[in-house]
Amino acid sequence: MLKAVIFDMDGVIVDSEPLHHKAYHRMFKEVNINVSDVLYQSYTGQATLPICQHLQKTFNLNQSPEELVSIKRKHFKYLFDNDDSFKLIDGVLELIKDYHNNGLKLVLASSASMPNINRIFTRFELDKYFVSKLSGADLKASKPHPEIFINAAKASGFEKEECIVIEDSTNGIKAANAANIFCIAFDSAHSKNQDYTTANKVITEFNEIRFDEIKTFL
CATH class of the missing domain: 1.10.150 (DNA polymerase; domain 1)
Structure with a gap:
């Protein structure tokens, strides 16, 4: 589940x-x-x-x-x-709120540095939705190494089999695969020339994975 x-x-x-x-x-x-x-x-x-x-x-x-x-x-x-053009991806805030309101635990696992993560979370007021934030910059190995997702699953308080990953890059998908965590690939206009063939599911819009759609994935 x-x-x-x-x-x-x-x-x-x-x-x-x-x-x-x-x-x-x-x-x-x-x-x-x-x-x-x-x-x-x-x-x-x-x-x-x-x-x-x-x-x-x-x-x-x-x-x-x-x-x-x-x-x-x-x-x-x-x-x-x-740069005033910097903004959240369309539909992601609604998705985050949907998951949070339905009791899912949310964890961030990013290759960005923690100062950048905190800067973004503060700007867009995201901390209240997430139970943990992890930076790949703090680890010895970067994606596609699975360590960040293994640690993220632990930070959620649940088993890997009870988690899913949302990624947009080849290296991130490889990391999720290596961690044996169900991976959803977000194929957007912002991510060019990435390989989504090993993802468990590929989407182009976040409304495809609202809570009611994904709650039976696992």
């Missing part, structure tokens, strides 16, 4: 990819590297540090991965504070 829902954040709760795209590309320009679209898209769902570790090695940069992270976060914070 379904007891808990584990949400990814970027691309599921907020349309933050445009801000991340701008922040990363401002960082690329600042350190004078040319990152292809294919390489950039392969990073979707990963935490910032492993991305910067790969960039540092691939482009033989003088900056450390930690310095690259700092540069990228500097640009993201500026954009977060000044």
